[in-house]
Amino acid sequence: MSHSSLSHDQLLDRLAETSVRVGLNLQKGQQLIITAPLDAVPLVRRITTHAYKAGASLVTTFYNDDEALLARFAHAPEESFDTAATWMADGIAKAFREGAARMAITGGNPTLLKGQNPDHVSRVSRAASRANRPAMEIITQFATNWNIIACATPAWAQQIFPDMPEKEAMDALWKGIFSASRADTENPVQAWADHNRVLHNRSTLLNKLRFDSLHFKGPGTDIDIGLADGHLWAGGAEKAGNGVVCNPNIPTEEVFTTPHCSHINGTVSSTKPLFHQGSLIDGITVRFENGRIVDAHADQGEDVLNRILESDHGARSIGEVALVPHSSPISQSGILYRNTLFDENASCHIALGQAYTKCMTDPEGLSEEELIARGANHSIIHIDWMIGSDKIDVDGIKNGERTPVLRQGEWVLD
Amino acid sequence: MSHSSLSHDQLLDRLAETSVRVGLNLQKGQQLIITAPLDAVPLVRRITTHAYKAGASLVTTFYNDDEALLARFAHAPEESFDTAATWMADGIAKAFREGAARMAITGGNPTLLKGQNPDHVSRVSRAASRANRPAMEIITQFATNWNIIACATPAWAQQIFPDMPEKEAMDALWKGIFSASRADTENPVQAWADHNRVLHNRSTLLNKLRFDSLHFKGPGTDIDIGLADGHLWAGGAEKAGNGVVCNPNIPTEEVFTTPHCSHINGTVSSTKPLFHQGSLIDGITVRFENGRIVDAHADQGEDVLNRILESDHGARSIGEVALVPHSSPISQSGILYRNTLFDENASCHIALGQAYTKCMTDPEGLSEEELIARGANHSIIHIDWMIGSDKIDVDGIKNGERTPVLRQGEWVLD
Numbered sequence: 134m135s136h137s138s139l140s141h142d143q144l145l146d147r148l149a150e151t152s153v154r155v156g157l158n159l160q161k162g163q164q165l166i167i168t169a170p171l172d173a174v175p176l177v178r179r180i181t182t183h184a185y186k187a188g189a190s191l192v193t194t195f196y197n198d199d200e201a202l203l204a205r206f207a208h209a210p211e212e213s214f215d216t217a218a219t220w221m222a223d224g225i226a227k228a229f230r231e232g233a234a235r236m237a238i239t240g241g242n243p244t245l246l247k248g249q250n251p252d253h254v255s256r257v258s259r260a261a262s263r264a265n266r267p268a269m270e271i272i273t274q275f276a277t278n279w280n281i282i283a284c285a286t287p288a289w290a291q292q293i294f295p296d297m298p299e300k301e302a303m304d305a306l307w308k309g310i311f312s313a314s315r316a317d318t319e320n321p322v323q324a325w326a327d328h329n330r331v332l333h334n335r336s337t338l339l340n341k342l343r344f345d346s347l348h349f350k351g352p353g354t355d356i357d358i359g360l361a362d363g364h365l366w367a368g369g370a371e372k373a374g375n376g377v378v379c380n381p382n383i384p385t386e387e388v389f390t391t392p393h394c395s396h397i398n399g400t401v402s403s404t405k406p407l408f409h410q411g412s413l414i415d416g417i418t419v420r421f422e423n424g425r426i427v428d429a430h431a432d433q434g435e436d437v438l439n440r441i442l443e444s445d446h447g448a449r450s451i452g453e454v455a456l457v458p459h460s461s462p463i464s465q466s467g468i469l470y471r472n473t474l475f476d477e478n479a480s481c482h483i484a485l486g487q488a489y490t491k492c493m494t495d496p497e498g499l500s501e502e503e504l505i506a507r508g509a510n511h512s513i514i515h516i517d518w519m520i521g522s523d524k525i526d527v528d529g530i531k532n533g534e535r536t537p538v539l540r541q542g543e544w545v546l547d
Numbered sequence: 548m549s550h551s552s553l554s555h556d557q558l559l560d561r562l563a564e565t566s567v568r569v570g571l572n573l574q575k576g577q578q579l580i581i582t583a584p585l586d587a588v589p590l591v592r593r594i595t596t597h598a599y600k601a602g603a604s605l606v607t608t609f610y611n612d613d614e615a616l617l618a619r620f621a622h623a624p625e626e627s628f629d630t631a632a633t634w635m636a637d638g639i640a641k642a643f644r645e646g647a648a649r650m651a652i653t654g655g656n657p658t659l660l661k662g663q664n665p666d667h668v669s670r671v672s673r674a675a676s677r678a679n680r681p682a683m684e685i686i687t688q689f690a691t692n693w694n695i696i697a698c699a700t701p702a703w704a705q706q707i708f709p710d711m712p713e714k715e716a717m718d719a720l721w722k723g724i725f726s727a728s729r730a731d732t733e734n735p736v737q738a739w740a741d742h743n744r745v746l747h748n749r750s751t752l753l754n755k756l757r758f759d760s761l762h763f764k765g766p767g768t769d770i771d772i773g774l775a776d777g778h779l780w781a782g783g784a785e786k787a788g789n790g791v792v793c794n795p796n797i798p799t800e801e802v803f804t805t806p807h808c809s810h811i812n813g814t815v816s817s818t819k820p821l822f823h824q825g826s827l828i829d830g831i832t833v834r835f836e837n838g839r840i841v842d843a844h845a846d847q848g849e850d851v852l853n854r855i856l857e858s859d860h861g862a863r864s865i866g867e868v869a870l871v872p873h874s875s876p877i878s879q880s881g882i883l884y885r886n887t888l889f890d891e892n893a894s895c896h897i898a899l900g901q902a903y904t905k906c907m908t909d910p911e912g913l914s915e916e917e918l919i920a921r922g923a924n925h926s927i928i929h930i931d932w933m934i935g936s937d938k939i940d941v942d943g944i945k946n947g948e949r950t951p952v953l954r955q956g957e958w959v960l961d
Contacts, residue, residue: 162626174585174612181615185622190630192619196610198588201595205606208599212576216604220645224638231634 139317141307148282148316149179151383153187155325155370156280157234158379161188163278166228168195169238173284180236193228195221199245199288205257206249214256217264226267232375235272235279242288243471246411255440258410262444262513273515275381275491276374282383283310283474292471313384313463313475325370325380332369335456336388338546339366342536344529346393347454349401349481351525353418358454358483359396361508363494366390371491384463386478389455391492393508395424397451404480405519408471412437417518425449441485447512452488457481459523459542473517481521481539486512553731555721562696562730563593565797567601569739569784570694571648572793575602577692580642582609583652587698594650607642609635613659613702619671620663628670631678640681646789649686649693656702657885660825669854672824676858676927687929689795689905690788696797697724697888706885727798727877727889739784739794746783749870750802752960753780756950758943760807761868763815763895765939767832772868772897773810775922777908780804785905798877800892803869805906807922809838811865818894819933822885826851831932839863855899861926866902871895873937873956887931895935895953900926 139147153159165184169177174196181192205213229235246254262269272279290302297305311317318324346359368388370380403417416432426449431438442448457464457480464479488509490496496504505511527539529546538546553561567573579598583591588610595606619627643649660668676683686693704716711719725731732738760773782802786792817831830846840863845852856862871878871894878893902923904910910918919925941953943960952960 161624164630164632171585171588171610178612178614178618182618182622185619185624185627188624190624190627191632192615193632193635194610194612194615196585196608198592198608200592201606201608204592204596205599208596210575210599210602210604213599213604216578218578218605218607218642220638220642220647221607221635223641224634227637228632228634233634 144307144311144316145176146179147321148311148314149176150183151314151316151321151325152180152236152280152282153183155322156282156380156383157236157278158377159184159187159189159234159278160377162190163188164191164193164228164233165189165236166193166195166225166233167236167238168197170241170284170286171196171198172286173238173240176238176284197241199242202245206246206253214253215260217260219264222264222268226271229268229271229277232277234277237279237281238284239281239472239474240284240286240289242286242411243292243408244411244413245288247413249411251412251436251440254410254412255437259444266513273487273489274374275371275489278373278375278377278379279381280379280383281381281474282314283472285310289472293468309466309468309470312466313478315384329369329380332385332388335544335546336366336368339388339390339529342529342531344531344536346396346530347538348528348530348535349520349525351522353402354400354520354525356399356401356421357397357530359393359424359508361391361393361488361493363507364391365492365494367489367492382474382478384475384478386461386463387455387457387482389453389492391488391509392451392454392483393424394447394450394452394488394505394510395508397421397424401483401520403518403520404522404525405469405476406433406471407516407518408473409437409441409516414438441514441516444486444514445512447510448486448514450485450510451483452486452510452512452515453484453492453517455482456527456539457521458539458544459521476519477517480519481525481527482517482519484515484517486510486514486516558721558725558730559590560593561735562725562728563590564597565728565730565735565739566594566650566694566696567597569736570696570794570797571650571692572791573598573601573603573648573692574791576604577602578605578607578642578647579603579650580607580609580639580647581650581652582611584655584698584700585610585612586700587652587654590652590698611655613656616659620660620667628667629674631674633678636678636682640685643682643685643691646691648691651693651695652698653695653886653888654698654700654703656700656825657706657822658825658827659702661827663825665826665850665854668824668826669851673858673927680927687901687903688788689785689903692787692789692791692793693795694793694797695795695888696728697886699724703886707882723880723882723884726880727892729798743783743794746799746802749958750780750782753802753804756943756945758945758950760810760944761952762942762944762949763934763939765936767816768814768934768939770813770815770835771811771944773807773838773922775805775807775902775907777921778805779906779908781903781906796888796892798889798892800875800877801869801871801896803867803906805902805923806865806868806897807838808861808864808866808902808919808924809922811835811838815897815934817932817934818936819883819890820847820885821930821932822887823851823855823930828852855928855930858900858928859926861924862900862928864899864924865897866900866924866926866929867898867906867931869896870941870953871935872953872958873935890933891931894933895939895941896931896933898929898931900924900928900930
């Protein structure tokens with residue numbers, strides 16, 4: 134299937150086309166808003182071209198610059214760390230409400246803010262979360278079509294492959310991205326159609342079985358995760374609120390749903406490090422009682438973890454549980470990407486914070502309180518962390534009866 | 548005065564510091580919004596650092612990409628050319644109203660859109676002008692401190708110095724920018740204080756004399772330009788509506804005021820080409836009757852000129868008249884920069900379109916109609932073009948009496 138004979142530029146162009154046609158399924162007349170690191174300029178230009186070819190009325194790109202952020206941490210006055218560009222975030226939310234699609238390109242330095250004052254890091258993150266909330270709600274409610282893809286950058290590549298020269302590390306990272314994104318197949322659009330069918334079959338089956346809860350068991354993990362009343366499993370291509378069928382994550386290997394934020398009990402341990410906004414958190418173990426984290430420990434970055442848990446009330450519960458077989462291609466690559474988009478698709482995971490209302494039956498018309506009463510957690514954060522491995526068994530429980538879903542990390546339900 | 552011993556990085560840092568301290572006079576706690584071409588990343592990073600050192604609460608940069616714009620012209624559907632990012636422009640206007648300062652970095656390819664469909668070029672420009680109007684009004688009313696500076700880019704340098712290799716052309720353009728911006732002096736802040744004093748003396752004198760009109764005479768030019776009732780001359784550092792004294796243009800060599808949009812009669816010819824949004828307009832001759840252009844000709848780009856004049860009602864009159872001696876350093880460099888920020892400071896000029904209300908006495912409290920009745924033109928455009936040379940004489944006329952202001956392009960009033 135793999136076309137190793139394609140040049141880098143050809144592969145880059147296929148990734149751009151895949152993101153526009155499969156990831157966004159961009160519609161004629163839609164505006165498109167892209168956020169990207171400065172290193173992504175060549176990819177953004179190709180996405181822009183494919184977007185206009187698909188009929189985009191306007192493509193607007195916001196570039197973020199790691200160096201400018203470091204200058205802020207180095208020189209800005211104290212008040213800066215509680216400041217965010219609310220005026221810009223509100224403008225973006227308005228564009229989404231008026232029908233714009235959203236493309237996020239990830240690939241920044243995973244540990245950019247390592248060594249910065251953790252109080253400043255956490256305040257900047259909280260101020261940004263608050264400002265971005267109106268726009269993020271549109272994304273979590275899946276009201277418009279959106280897509281996130283990755284771009285290799287030297288800072289990211291060097292952290293994954295610290296022993297390689299820069300050029301070689303970049304090539305290896307691009308190879309991983311092209312492969313996981315299926316841009317290196319003969320026909321990426323067809324490859325994604327086939328893959329989406331596998332994921333749809335899994336979510337359809339789980340929606341038929343309607344488990345009350347999932348039980349995860351493995352080293353450091355023994356936890357019952359109740360599922361929300363009227364939860365829905367999703368995965369692969371889905372229809373957004375504006376009617377557009379798109380693939381929000383490229384790559385994606387998960388099926389996922391909404392846990393019940395009051396019915397989670399037990400202990401769960403991370404199986405891969407979490408890289409959150411430039412900080413590393415590793416060796417996480419947390420204990421839940423009645424849906425809330427009452428005990429949290431991390432071998433590294435425990436202070437960052439505790440600050441995350443203090444973001445708001447909902448930060449101490451979870452809004453997503455996702456199943457990914459250990460044999461997923463990303464997992465099999467053996468690469469720890471230090472980037473959630475990739476690492477969460479190599480492993481079962483849960484997400485602290487906000488639930489996706491699309492993973493609930495009939496969410497429209499329900500108030501925030503009613504959604505919470507049905508178990509859908511509410512928070513300004515949504516942070517995935519990895520709990521799967523080849524040593525994890527997962528059972529689905531309904532009326533006390535157990536059905537094996539994963540054994541030793543592999544899918545056994547059919 | 549010139550410090551040719553400084554390295555390029557040192558000069559770049561001085562230019563950044565000059566733009567923040569002299570150009571913006573950025574205040575503690577202000578947000579700063581930068582617009583810049585992608586080639587300006589190294590300059591933007593230095594400006595960002597100086598801005599945070601000056602106490603900026605947040606610096607937000609919008610990068611524009613010539614390649615993305617070309618992709619739009621090459622592939623976008625017809626409706627795209629009437630579309631603008633109004634949601635973003637509104638957000639920026641909101642930020643200005645809430646106290647943000649504005650930095651614009653110019654330096655894009657002066658003829659980027661040469662050869663594109665002129666109808667598309669004009670529609671894109673009109674849609675952008677409409678969307679940007681709320682933000683532009685804050686700038687033309689000088690309600691907040693703002694600054695525009697230049698950054699050398701390969702596409703720009705190559706057009707000024709077509710016979711030089713890229714590196715040499717870039718060095719020559721940077722030399723011109725550093726020199727015109729006084730970044731190469733021993734103490735740029737002091738050099739700007741001295742220069743501002745010269746410009747203030749000229750505008751103070753003109754404000755004392757209160758001419759009814761200016762008469763420009765030279766090859767192809769014989770025109771009476773009435774001045775608005777209650778016009779004010781300005782130039783150099785000025786106090787913005789938020790109380791901050793700043794230098795909006797770096798470089799600047801002009802004193803300028805508001806003409807009377809009903810009292811302009813005669814013919815005026817351009818003395819340098821005008822590069823407007825990627826198009827070249829050269830050899831302009833226009834005839835005014837009672838303040839309005841009734842006849843317009845250009846040797847090159849006449850179609851673009853005519854489209855500009857059709858932008859709205861006010862596009863057929865002028866909102867600014869500016870006096871620049873022919874001996875200005877930029878003029879003496881002999882370089883045609885093909886960029887308004889530089890070329891307008893090498894020559895007397897007028898601007899089609901919107902007047903600067905700061906060039907009127909007591910503009911606050913006056914309605915748009917009252918301002919127009921006093922002669923201050925109103926339009927969505929503001930486009931400077933050059934009418935000065937060493938062959939132009941300018942007289943000030945008051946109650947029929949003539950006072951020489953410029954002779955053979957040189958300042959003679961004192």
